Amino acid sequence: MPAPKKEKYSIKPFNLYRTLLSTHFAQKYEKPFTGFCEGGGMAIGMFFLDRYLGIKKTSAQNISFLSFCKSFITQKPTGLITNIFKSSIQLSLIYTMKDPFLDALNAANPMAYNEKVSYGFAALFAKSIVYPASVCEFLRYNNYSYQQISQFPIETFYKGYPATAFRDFACFPLLLYMRDFIPAHSNLDANDNAILIGFMAGLTTWPIAAPLSAVGEWQRVYHQNAISTIKELYKTGGLPRFFRGSVGSASAAAMFGLLFNEAQKITRNAKEENAKGLKL
Numbered sequence: 001m002p003a004p005k006k007e008k009y010s011i012k013p014f015n016l017y018r019t020l021l022s023t024h025f026a027q028k029y030e031k032p033f034t035g036f037c038e039g040g041g042m043a044i045g046m047f048f049l050d051r052y053l054g055i056k057k058t059s060a061q062n063i064s065f066l067s068f069c070k071s072f073i074t075q076k077p078t079g080l081i082t083n084i085f086k087s088s089i090q091l092s093l094i095y096t097m098k099d100p101f102l103d104a105l106n107a108a109n110p111m112a113y114n115e116k117v118s119y120g121f122a123a124l125f126a127k128s129i130v131y132p133a134s135v136c137e138f139l140r141y142n143n144y145s146y147q148q149i150s151q152f153p154i155e156t157f158y159k160g161y162p163a164t165a166f167r168d169f170a171c172f173p174l175l176l177y178m179r180d181f182i183p184a185h186s187n188l189d190a191n192d193n194a195i196l197i198g199f200m201a202g203l204t205t206w207p208i209a210a211p212l213s214a215v216g217e218w219q220r221v222y223h224q225n226a227i228s229t230i231k232e233l234y235k236t237g238g239l240p241r242f243f244r245g246s247v248g249s250a251s252a253a254a255m256f257g258l259l260f261n262e263a264q265k266i267t268r269n270a271k272e273e274n275a276k277g278l279k280l
Helices: 012-021 024-028 030-058 065-074 080-108 114-141 146-150 154-158 161-184 194-203 206-222 226-237 239-243 246-276
Strands: none
Touching: 012 024, 012 030, 012 246, 024 030, 030 065, 030 080, 030 114, 030 206, 030 246, 080 114, 114 146, 114 154, 114 161, 114 206, 161 194, 161 206, 161 246, 194 246, 206 226, 206 239, 206 246, 226 239
């Protein structure tokens, strides 16, 4: 019987990731490890859009995309390291805490949607841990130095938490639901069309994510309470102000869904190939 044929990949980091997943450490701490790797990769993929929206939504002036691109190229973009750290830890915690929340939900009331809802609770928990890093991330986007950030009082680092946490709690289950719904009601294959399905599923979270992000991100930079922030945003642009940068926000939501779905597919494929014993 011929030996299994090795599938070739043009992206060499995939083989490195496969190697890492086959280590004893990765197998022992599978969920936090894969979450850490996927979160870091997603942070790099999202950085440009994330930084653009972070500045656009929190700027007193409505900066143009071209102006941002110029500054991104000509100046040293800040916030990448903080972004990678935050995203890696956050997804690691979500993957780790998802099963305990699922067990609790099933014990209370077994339902078909409990698995997706458990991701929402896990995201809520993870955000409570990493939120100070999220605040640092947006302050760095707005060119605050680490020395300046260190002078802020501790309560500053949880400004905007309720809006941002509720966004994650609502959007994670919706993203997962739509990721299953789309291939089940179309001709798209869940594995072969993972990028397109993730893009479409992520896009459906935008109407919820955009206004909550606008409130939370403004609070992170200007340290106002939620009521003052909502009044300020409404006064400066009415309801459309909560959807400033709508094209970018929708693109970011879609990009997040795309990267999340593709990252999980890559991890799944890497595990399957390691299980088959294919040599690198």
